[in-house]
Amino acid sequence: MYDLVIVGGGPGGVAAGVYAARKKMRTLLLTDSFGGQSLVSADVRNWIGTKSVSGFDLAKMLEEHLRAQEDIEIVADDLAEKVEKKGGGFIVRTKGGKAFETKYVLLASGSRRRKLGVPGEKEFDGKGVFYCSICDAPVMKDKTAAVVGGGNAGSEAVLDLLPYASKIYILERSTGLKCDPVTYEKIKTSSKLQVITSAETKEIVGDKFVTGLAYKDLTTGELKKLELDGV
Numbered sequence: 001m002y003d004l005v006i007v008g009g010g011p012g013g014v015a016a017g018v019y020a021a022r023k024k025m026r027t028l029l030l031t032d033s034f035g036g037q038s039l040v041s042a043d044v045r046n047w048i049g050t051k052s053v054s055g056f057d058l059a060k061m062l063e064e065h066l067r068a069q070e071d072i073e074i075v076a077d078d079l080a081e082k083v084e085k086k087g088g089g090f091i092v093r094t095k096g097g098k099a100f101e102t103k104y105v106l107l108a109s110g111s112r113r114r115k116l117g118v119p120g121e122k123e124f125d126g127k128g129v130f131y132c133s134i135c136d137a138p139v140m141k142d143k144t145a146a147v148v149g150g151g152n153a154g155s156e157a158v159l160d161l162l163p164y165a166s167k168i169y170i171l172e173r174s175t176g177l178k179c180d181p182v183t184y185e186k187i188k189t190s191s192k193l194q195v196i197t198s199a200e201t202k203e204i205v206g207d208k209f210v211t212g213l214a215y216k217d218l219t220t221g222e223l224k225k226l227e228l229d230g231v
C-alpha cells in the first residue's frame with residue numbers, strides 16, 4: 001500500500017514527487033513520459049534559475065531530479081486508466097494491467113491543446129501556429145497575429161501579445177467577446193487590436209510559415225482572408 005500515487009511526469013507531477021519523497025511518504029509516480037507539455041517547447045525562459053532551457057533538456061532535468069530521490073518508485077512506461085475507491089483509499093489501474101493500492105492519489109496528468117481542427121493548423125504547428133501566448137508572444141515582435149477565441153484565454157493571449165505584435169486580430173465566433181470585463185478593459189484601448197466577431201476560422205494558410213487565415217463571416221456567409229504571421 002502506497003501513501004501516494006502521483007499520476008503524471010510533467011513539471012507538476014515531478015515537483016510533487018520530489019516533495020513527497022523528501023517527506024518520506026511511500027510514493028509511486030506513474031507516467032508514460034517526462035516533461036509533459038514543455039517537452040516540445042523550443043525555449044523555456046521562465047524556469048527560475050536558468051536563463052534559457054529547451055523543453056527536451058528540461059524534461060531530462062526533471063527526470064534526473066526525480067530519480068535522485070531515494071524514497072520514490074517510478075513507473076515511466078504506463079498510463080493510469082482507472083481510479084477506483086477501495087475502503088479508505090484507492091486502487092489506480094493502469095493501461096498495462098498493473099494495479100497500485102494507495103491512500104491518496106494526486107492527478108497531475110496535465111492538459112492537451114484544444115485543436116481548431118482546420119486545414120493548415122497541423123502543417124504550421126510551430127511555424128506560426130502557437131498554443132502558448134506567454135511562451136511564444138516574443139516571436140510575434142513587430143508582426144501581425146490573430147488570436148482565435150474571445151473568451152478569457154483568448155483575451156489574456158492578446159494581453160501577452162500587446163507588448164510585441166504590431167497588429168492583433170481577435171476572432172470570436174459569437175457576436176461579442178466573452179472575456180471578463182476586467183480583461184476587456186485592459187485590451188480595448190489598444191490601437192493595435194481589431195476585434196472581429198461572428199467569425200468562424202476556416203483555414204490557416206502559408207508557405208514555409210503562416211501567411212494568413214481564412215474565416216467565414218457568419219452574418220453574411222462570406223469567406224474572408226487576413227494576412228498575418230501567426231495564429
Ligand SMILES: Cc1cc2nc3c(=O)[nH]c(=O)nc-3n(C[C@H](O)[C@H](O)[C@H](O)COP(=O)(O)OP(=O)(O)OC[C@H]3O[C@@H](n4cnc5c(N)ncnc54)[C@H](O)[C@@H]3O)c2cc1C
Binds near residue numbers: 007013035078112131
Ligand atoms: C509548446 C509549449 C510551450 C510551453 N512553453 C512554456 C514556457 O516557456 N513557460 C511556461 O511557463 N510554460 C510553458 N508551457 C506550459 C507548460 O508546459 C505547462 O504549464 C506545464 O507543462 C504543465 O505541467 P503539468 O505537470 O501540470 O502538466 P503536463 O505538462 O501536461 O504533464 C502531464 C503529464 O502527465 C502525463 N499523463 C497524462 N495522462 C496520464 C495518465 N493517464 N497516466 C499517467 N500519466 C499521464 C503526461 O504524459 C505528462 O507527462 C508550454 C506549453 C506548450 C505546449
